[in-house]
Amino acid sequence: MKIRTLRLLAKEGTNNLYKNKLMSLASIMTVVAALFFLGIVLLIAVNITSNIEAMKRDLDITVFLKVDASDFEREEVIAYIEREKEAGVISQYRMETKEQAYENIKSELKNEALLKGLSAENLPESFYIKLTDPAYSDEVIVQLTKFTGVNTEYGIGYNKSGLERLEKILKVFNYIVMVILVILMVIAVFLISNTIRLTVYARRREIEIMKYVGALDSFIRWPFIVEGILIGFVGALASFFATSQAYTWLQNVLNSILSSMGLSTLRIIEFSPVALHIFAIYAIFGVMIGGVGSILSVRKHLNV
Amino acid sequence: MIRFVDTTKVYSNGVVGLKNVTVNIEKGEFVFVIGASGSGKSTFLKLIMHEEAPTEGEVYVNGYSIHNMPRSEIPYLRRSLGVVFQDFRLLPNKTAYENVAFAMQIVEASPREIRRQVPLALALVGLSKKAKAYPNQMSGGEQQRIALARALVNNPSVLIADEPTGNLDPKTSWEIINLLEEINQRGTTVVVATHEKDIVDTLKKRVIVLDRGEIIRDEQKGLYLNEN
Numbered sequence: 305m306k307i308r309t310l311r312l313l314a315k316e317g318t319n320n321l322y323k324n325k326l327m328s329l330a331s332i333m334t335v336v337a338a339l340f341f342l343g344i345v346l347l348i349a350v351n352i353t354s355n356i357e358a359m360k361r362d363l364d365i366t367v368f369l370k371v372d373a374s375d376f377e378r379e380e381v382i383a384y385i386e387r388e389k390e391a392g393v394i395s396q397y398r399m400e401t402k403e404q405a406y407e408n409i410k411s412e413l414k415n416e417a418l419l420k421g422l423s424a425e426n427l428p429e430s431f432y433i434k435l436t437d438p439a440y441s442d443e444v445i446v447q448l449t450k451f452t453g454v455n456t457e458y459g460i461g462y463n464k465s466g467l468e469r470l471e472k473i474l475k476v477f478n479y480i481v482m483v484i485l486v487i488l489m490v491i492a493v494f495l496i497s498n499t500i501r502l503t504v505y506a507r508r509r510e511i512e513i514m515k516y517v518g519a520l521d522s523f524i525r526w527p528f529i530v531e532g533i534l535i536g537f538v539g540a541l542a543s544f545f546a547t548s549q550a551y552t553w554l555q556n557v558l559n560s561i562l563s564s565m566g567l568s569t570l571r572i573i574e575f576s577p578v579a580l581h582i583f584a585i586y587a588i589f590g591v592m593i594g595g596v597g598s599i600l601s602v603r604k605h606l607n608v
Numbered sequence: 609m610i611r612f613v614d615t616t617k618v619y620s621n622g623v624v625g626l627k628n629v630t631v632n633i634e635k636g637e638f639v640f641v642i643g644a645s646g647s648g649k650s651t652f653l654k655l656i657m658h659e660e661a662p663t664e665g666e667v668y669v670n671g672y673s674i675h676n677m678p679r680s681e682i683p684y685l686r687r688s689l690g691v692v693f694q695d696f697r698l699l700p701n702k703t704a705y706e707n708v709a710f711a712m713q714i715v716e717a718s719p720r721e722i723r724r725q726v727p728l729a730l731a732l733v734g735l736s737k738k739a740k741a742y743p744n745q746m747s748g749g750e751q752q753r754i755a756l757a758r759a760l761v762n763n764p765s766v767l768i769a770d771e772p773t774g775n776l777d778p779k780t781s782w783e784i785i786n787l788l789e790e791i792n793q794r795g796t797t798v799v800v801a802t803h804e805k806d807i808v809d810t811l812k813k814r815v816i817v818l819d820r821g822e823i824i825r826d827e828q829k830g831l832y833l834n835e836n
Contacts, residue, residue: 305716306716308716308718308719309713309716312713323701509697510699512697513697513698513699514714515683515686516657516686516691516697517686517687517691517710517711517714517758518683518684518685518686518687518689518714518715518762519683519714520683520714521679521683523714
């Protein structure tokens with residue numbers, strides 16, 4: 305096919321889009337709605353994932369030393385932690401001395417009576433360790449229990465099974481999102497091809513005439529595909545705008561609700577960091593939905 | 609040019625369109641195909657254009673064989689034909705000029721060629737002045753002339769006209785028929801399906817009469833006659 309023919313077909317498609325304003329608008333609205341739902345599902349997924357990731361990062365390993373641990377035993381543990389930090393396993397740690405532990409308890413308990421008989425001396429020293437990756441937790445915990453100064457009586461504080469459950473849920477959730485996306489995509493293609501079918505039906509005489517004059521199938525198909533792609537792209541633009549507005553509004557509302565409920569560790573993420581991804585996804589899906597929808601609806605009318 | 613060899617067409621609902629038709633139309637001929645509705649007249653034309661494929665037998669058109677023709681070849685067969693219909697079939701959202709030019713764009717003619725050929729085709733049918741008019745701004749006769757210009761602009765060797773005057777008053781009908789004759793005199797084979805007695809009897813061209821799918825009469829310089 306020659307370049308000028310391609311240009312002609314692109315022009316035909318664009319003109320048709322404009323000439324059939326009402327139908328085009330209906331098709332565009334279909335795309336807008338479909339992509340909007342898709343965007344909502346995606347953004348919920350992104351939020352849940354990012355919050356779980358944040359929770360995972362926040363899980364500390366807490367190690368208590370025995371109350372009567374010697375200086376040597378303590379130095380041993382510190383040396384181990386420092387080594388692992390250098391190796392990139394531990395991202396940071398904090399040591400709580402007996403005195404700090406006493407101050408913490410004092411500020412938490414407030415009741416002087418309960419503090420009676422309690423002194424810094426009979427409180428343990430402890431370490432709060434953050435890992436660079438939760439995958440290291442098993443290894444680190446095993447190593448820590450080997451030290452004689454570490455109190456293993458109550459175990460080393462780490463909600464391993466909880467985390468695993470969380471990750472399993474996350475995995476299942478991702479599959480569910482994938483399935484929803486595919487279903488949405490199929491529905492969108494179906495809806496759009498139905499709407500485009502109406503525009504094709506309105507122009508079946510035109511297609512027939514083109515066939516009689518000896519037009520190749522591709523010559524007939526391309527203007528419709530161009531039209532579909534344009535519909536998809538314009539729909540993607542409109543839907544992106546709608547999504548960004550709706551999401552930003554919702555983000556503010558939800559964040560203030562969350563913080564008023566004291567759940568300030570949960571954050572609804574900002575729109576701008578994911579905006580480009582969302583836009584790319586919208587554009588790709590929109591163009592695909594429009595193009596495939598057109599191909600499906602023209603096919604039937606090509607057999608003259 | 610056009611050759612039917614023992615051609616039978618049975619539609620999927622069992623209706624017989626053509627029954628064992630064998631006929632030969634030579635290059636440069638002017639042929640009337642006549643017959644009552646249901647006689648097989650439309651089937652005859654549809655097979656030539658490959659709107660339908662024959663059930664049995666073979667049809668040769670401009671060197672293409674219609675039976676078992678691959679889909680991809682159909683457009684090229686149709687480009688070798690010019691077709692005119694009773695209802696004109698112009699694109700309503702294009703001007704007369706654009707309608708004619710469209711037929712050339714489809715065969716990927718160059719813009720220069722289009723600019724040269726389209727005015728010639730419009731002049732041939734006597735409608736140079738209507739180039740910028742849309743179909744709904746023209747009379748039926750004018751629309752049919754534009755349709756003729758479109759059919760001829762790619763210089764087809766065969767012109768098929770399916771009841772070209774069916775929607776026109778007698779005076780306009782004659783204008784179209786005279787044009788067809790003129791086109792024929794330039795060497796184009798013309799096949800006209802009609803049931804207008806006056807026209808057939810006046811022109812005294814070859815007449816092929818169909819009845820219930822069979823050719824019952826085929827004469828040079830024939831008359832319409834009402835024997836059927």
